[in-house]
Amino acid sequence: MTDDLEDQVRATLRQKAAEVRVPSGDAGLDAIHRKLASAPAAPARRTRGPWLVAAAAAVVVAIVGGSLVARNDDDRDRTVVAGGGDPVAGGEAAVVDAVWPSDDPEILRGISAAWARDPSPLPAVRLYLQDRLDTTPSDEHLVVDGDTVTVTEETDVVVHLGRLDGEIWFVERATSGLLDVDVDFDGERVTGGVVPGSSGTLEISYEADDGGAGGTVPAQAEVVVPIDYSMPASDSVVTRVKLLADVGTVALDERRLAAPDGAPVPDAPIVDAVGVWPKGIDEISASDLTDPVGTAARYIEETVGASNGIVLSDFRQGDSNSGEVEVTGDLVATIAVRQVGGSWHVEAVHTPLVEARGDIPGELWLHANQEGVLSVTVLDRWGTVVRSMPSRRMGEGEEVVVVEAEPVHKPFSVRYRFEPSVGNPPGIGDVAVAGTVSQQNTGVEPEAHDVPAEALYAGGGLDPIGTAQGYIEDRLGFWPDDMQLSPEHASETIQTVDWSGGSVTMVRHDGYWYVIESFGPVVKIESVDLPRVQLEVGEPGSVHVQALDAEGNVCAETFVDVDGGGPLSVDLGHIPCDPASIVAVLNETIAERQPS
Amino acid sequence: MMAATVVEEDGFVALYRERYDPMVRLAYLMVGDRAVAEELVQDAFVAVHRNWARATQPSAYLRTAVVNSCNSWGRRQTLERLRRPAPPDPDVLVADELWDVLETLPSRQRAAIVLRFYEDLPDDQIAALLGCRVPTVRTAIFRGLAKLRKEIER
Numbered sequence: 050m051t052d053d054l055e056d057q058v059r060a061t062l063r064q065k066a067a068e069v070r071v072p073s074g075d076a077g078l079d080a081i082h083r084k085l086a087s088a089p090a091a092p093a094r095r096t097r098g099p100w101l102v103a104a105a106a107a108v109v110v111a112i113v114g115g116s117l118v119a120r121n122d123d124d125r126d127r128t129v130v131a132g133g134g135d136p137v138a139g140g141e142a143a144v145v146d147a148v149w150p151s152d153d154p155e156i157l158r159g160i161s162a163a164w165a166r167d168p169s170p171l172p173a174v175r176l177y178l179q180d181r182l183d184t185t186p187s188d189e190h191l192v193v194d195g196d197t198v199t200v201t202e203e204t205d206v207v208v209h210l211g212r213l214d215g216e217i218w219f220v221e222r223a224t225s226g227l228l229d230v231d232v233d234f235d236g237e238r239v240t241g242g243v244v245p246g247s248s249g250t251l252e253i254s255y256e257a258d259d260g261g262a263g264g265t266v267p268a269q270a271e272v273v274v275p276i277d278y279s280m281p282a283s284d285s286v287v288t289r290v291k292l293l294a295d296v297g298t299v300a301l302d303e304r305r306l307a308a309p310d311g312a313p314v315p316d317a318p319i320v321d322a323v324g325v326w327p328k329g330i331d332e333i334s335a336s337d338l339t340d341p342v343g344t345a346a347r348y349i350e351e352t353v354g355a356s357n358g359i360v361l362s363d364f365r366q367g368d369s370n371s372g373e374v375e376v377t378g379d380l381v382a383t384i385a386v387r388q389v390g391g392s393w394h395v396e397a398v399h400t401p402l403v404e405a406r407g408d409i410p411g412e413l414w415l416h417a418n419q420e421g422v423l424s425v426t427v428l429d430r431w432g433t434v435v436r437s438m439p440s441r442r443m444g445e446g447e448e449v450v451v452v453e454a455e456p457v458h459k460p461f462s463v464r465y466r467f468e469p470s471v472g473n474p475p476g477i478g479d480v481a482v483a484g485t486v487s488q489q490n491t492g493v494e495p496e497a498h499d500v501p502a503e504a505l506y507a508g509g510g511l512d513p514i515g516t517a518q519g520y521i522e523d524r525l526g527f528w529p530d531d532m533q534l535s536p537e538h539a540s541e542t543i544q545t546v547d548w549s550g551g552s553v554t555m556v557r558h559d560g561y562w563y564v565i566e567s568f569g570p571v572v573k574i575e576s577v578d579l580p581r582v583q584l585e586v587g588e589p590g591s592v593h594v595q596a597l598d599a600e601g602n603v604c605a606e607t608f609v610d611v612d613g614g615g616p617l618s619v620d621l622g623h624i625p626c627d628p629a630s631i632v633a634v635l636n637e638t639i640a641e642r643q644p645s
Numbered sequence: 646m647m648a649a650t651v652v653e654e655d656g657f658v659a660l661y662r663e664r665y666d667p668m669v670r671l672a673y674l675m676v677g678d679r680a681v682a683e684e685l686v687q688d689a690f691v692a693v694h695r696n697w698a699r700a701t702q703p704s705a706y707l708r709t710a711v712v713n714s715c716n717s718w719g720r721r722q723t724l725e726r727l728r729r730p731a732p733p734d735p736d737v738l739v740a741d742e743l744w745d746v747l748e749t750l751p752s753r754q755r756a757a758i759v760l761r762f763y764e765d766l767p768d769d770q771i772a773a774l775l776g777c778r779v780p781t782v783r784t785a786i787f788r789g790l791a792k793l794r795k796e797i798e799r
Contacts, residue, residue: 054794055762061743062763066670069679077665077683078658081690589783612783636788 147211147219148289148303149177157213165217170210173218174198177208181223182291182299205300225300228292252291297606324387325462325479326352326395328428340364344393345374345384352464353380353477371396381476400476402467406448413451413463413482417443421469425451428462441515501558501565505630505641507601509561516562517546517553523601524567524632524639525550550638569638571614577631577644580605580621587614590636594619596628604628611635657694660703665690668711674759675715677748685714712760712774716752746796754789757782 071077145152150160157165164172171191179185182204190202198208205225210218292300326348327338338344341364349359358379364386366372371387385396399405403423404416415423423441443449451463464479500507506520514532521529535545535552544562545554551569555562568574571587582594595606604626609619619633632641665686672682689710693703747755753775760771771782 054790054797057743058747058758058790058793059762061747062674062759065744066674066763069670069673069682071666071669071683075661077669077687077690078661080683081661081687081694084687084691085694588787590787 145211145213145219146305147221148223148305149180149220151219152305154213157217157219160217167218169193170196170198170208170218173210173220174208177220177223178204178206181289181301181303182206184299203298205298220303222304223301224304225292225302227298227300228290228302250293252293254289297603324394324396325398325464325481328462338392338394341372341386341388341393342374344386344395345376348384348395348398349376349380352479376477379474381474382478395479397481398477398479400467400478402469402473402476403465403478405463405478405480413480414448415451415463415465415478416448417445417467419469419472420445421467423449423465423467425463425465427451428464442512501556501563503556503565503643504558504563505567505643506564509558509563513544513555513562514546516555517548517564520553520564520567521548521550521639524641525634525637551640564641566642568640569635571638572633572635572640574631574633574640574642575616577642579628579644580624582619582621582631582633584617584619584633584640585615586611586617586635588636589613592617592619593632593634594621595632595634596621596624596626597630597632598626599629602626656703657697660693660707661690664704664707668707671708671759671764672711672715674763675712675752675756676718681718682715685718686711689714709774712756716756716775742797743793746793750789750792754785754792757785758789761786 145154145157147157151157164176167173170193171188174191175185178200184204186200186202186204190200192199192201196210198210200206200208205227207224207226209221209224211221212218288305289301289303291302292298337347342361345361349361353359359376360378362375362377364372364374367385371385374384374386376382376384381402382398382400384398386393387396402418402421404418406414406416415425417423421443423443425441441449451465462479462481464477466475466477468475500509506523508519508523509516513534517532518529529548529550532546532548532553535547537545539545542557543554544557545552551567553564554566555564557563572592573585575583575585577583579596584592584594586592589612590610592609592611593606594609595603598604605621605624605628607619607621609617611617628644630641630643632639634640668686668689669679669682672685673679676682676685689707692710693707696706697703747758750758756775757771760766760774761768766774768782775782775785
């Protein structure tokens with residue numbers, strides 16, 4: 050079967066490739082020469098589609114294209130020098146495409162320390178790692194391959210180097226397989242993310258012409274973290290993203306990024322802390338927001354989609370610059386709108402089905418006024434989804450904390466939809482919360498009471514699926530949305546939930562569900578005889594085994610790369626705690642059990 | 646020394662004639678759009694041209710630039726799709742099932758599968774091109790094939 054599929058894939062790819070009709074002759078070569086001739090000035094592009102290609106080109110040329118590269122932004126009075134030190138394009142200042150120790154060729158040439166001209170890159174790399182990560186790996190943990198040096202222990206970094214004048218070392222960039230740093234599609238931000246299984250803390254800093262800044266944000270696998278700075282105002286920015294992974298690994302990505310020309314700029318007001326719509330990515334013209342009811346209608350159209358069956362009331366004036374529009378019919382909501390500078394925007398949206406409470410700055414609770422299903426999305430001011438909570442069933446009177454006060458950095462908003470079980474049509478809400486955002490705390494908060502001894506995870510919940518989702522998010526860093534109750538293992542006191550990554554079994558204690566066992570289809574804990582753990586694995590990948598204490602802290606762990614399935618014996622070595630559970634993670638599946 | 650002055654134009658043109666079409670096809674398999682594929686490949690050639698003096702293996706350099714630019718483009722497309730989910734076209738799904746499913750794979754899985762089954766590259770070379778470890782390549786291919794199998798057996 051596998052061979053058949055591989056043959057099908059091979060045949061499909063070859064067929065598709067053969068169908069590509071590349072224009073004959075030198076049309077492509079002419080296009081390349083036109084691009085070369087038109088550089089450094091990149092053509093201004095105002096539409097999003099073509100700009101994507103321009104952005105890709107700018108990043109590729111700046112990041113991938115070797116250590117000394119002319120970027121597509123040379124009309125910004127910045128010229129990158131080639132290996133011999135001569136400018137490759139006109140401009141006022143000549144710089145090296147370096148992130149360390151300097152981008153000034155004269156400063157580099159003035160370095161007299163031995164490491165700068167050492168035949169080996171290792172002394173320079175050791176200094177760089179000491180400077181950036183406060184670590185000095187020994188030579189045996191540094192692998193040199195041409196212009197790159199890979200750190201092989203504790204730190205996940207590949208350092209890419211260049212040599213000015215063919216002799217002076219500098220660091221062009223640092224990359225990590227755990228991190229994914231990129232220019233966002235709107236061209237005004239850099240985004241950072243971590244690969245699955247590598248949740249932790251991102252330390253972000255950057256050095257821009259308008260001053261350096263940064264921050265520390267929690268990192269979740271596959272959640273894009275916006276790294277805001279004024280790209281258009283800076284011709285080139287050194288961006289440094291350091292991941293302090295929960296598992297103890299440190300990863301670093303550092304690179305110089307240039308803002309492409311022609312990033313689209315919305316002419317409608319972008320709502321910040323004072324409202325919820327339009328946001329940065331909404332391509333709304335100010336001419337669409339000249340009246341309050343039209344603005345409310347456009348909001349419905351943009352956020353809900355079809356407006357058939359939805360009735361908007363006349364505008365109900367509040368103060369001189371604000372008021373409300375009532376939504377009835379197939380949707381229940383009140384849209385509060387405000388006028389600023391001649392344009393209207395949506396300040397907030399409320400539904401009587403759900404009460405939003407944010408008594409503490411940065412915190413938001415949603416309280417269900419009747420039984421139903423709640424879906425929540427947390428958006429930053431640009432409209433990037435920084436958190437989503439798909440389809441949670443809530444009982445009447447039940448509350449859920451969507452975000453909990455935790456100082457991070459930017460205003461955000463919470464957009465939700467509530468589908469009542471009976472009676473009313475769905476209600477929508479959109480609430481701005483200024484100042485902080487949490488991407489972590491989303492589970493139902495149980496009242497304080499005893500956690501059963503057999504629980505693997507102290508977070509109990511009223512709903513078994515929600516409890517299992519919270520458990521997986523805590524352990525794996527993402528929110529699984531394909532969980533369903535297993536009909537074969539269901540009772541008043543025990544419930545199993547199946548999902549694409551395995552099964553989670555829970556017991557009910559004082560009305561709350563607690564996880565007591567988890568196993569995945571490709572990783573299973575057969576036995577535990579500490580410090581040895583016997584596993585059965587079913588696919589290639591990197592198996593991550595941890596010993597957790599009763600509070601969920603990691604007290605010992607190891608990684609083992611496996612090329613195939615079968616039994617696997619893992620030695621956790623010294624375990625400086627009395628472990629409450631053993632966790633094995635392979636790719637995106639998890640097995641966990643208490644030591645016997 | 647200016648990169649442009651040391652470019653051996655004949656060598657660059659020879660590289661173009663030998664590799665332009667194959668690279669457009671490779672990029673097409675990774676991005677699924679011929680116009681975008683050509684644009685990305687042309688940009689990769691621009692990068693090679695500028696670094697001709699330093700590129701000891703221009704052909705390998707070119708392929709790395711193409712793969713990276715396709716991955717970068719793919720990540721952006723993923724972000725856009727997350728924000729603006731497009732409904733699937735049922736007619737297209739029926740017409741070319743495997744290709745359609747391939748287009749839904751995450752960019753790294755898709756790149757790994759294309760490099761393995763179209764370019765016939767060994768795992769270590771794929772890992773070097775994608776900037777990841779060999780087990781990660783194997784995992785990406787395994788999971789990509791698993792998704793393809795699951796979808797076409799539906």
